[in-house]
Amino acid sequence: MTKSQSKEDMIAKIVAAYASRPDVAADDIVALLARLRREMGDESAAPSTSEAHAAEPVAEPAVPIDKAMTKDKVYCLCCGKGFKMLKRHLGAEHGLSEAEYRAMFGLPEDMPLVAPSYSKKKADYAKSAGFGKYARTGRPAADNDAKVS
């Protein structure tokens, strides 16, 4: 896109420079243009842009992703072991940050890496984050009370 655009730009400049010469015929300009297009096109066509594969996944998970979480455990997709929370394990065992882990397996950002029961225990006043809807049973913050679900 930007690549081919700048290529076209370059061709246009070359052709314009060539065309400004007093001794060139229209046919020469057309021929030059065709030749430039062909040659510059060939050049960029050969190495198929590796950028197109940038968003490609991912590692094969050790556990099917839809089975990677139970109420009490979340399973590591790298090794299949179950934990209450993955963060520490990922860093210690695999040298991965949560973000790297998510990227590795193409996990959505809102997928919790903490077992639901564990995060519930840790924050029993607010229902576990990322586990379905946020249901605030406690005091409604500020003027959220207009919202009824």
Ligand SMILES: [Zn+2]
């Ligand atoms: Zn693991």
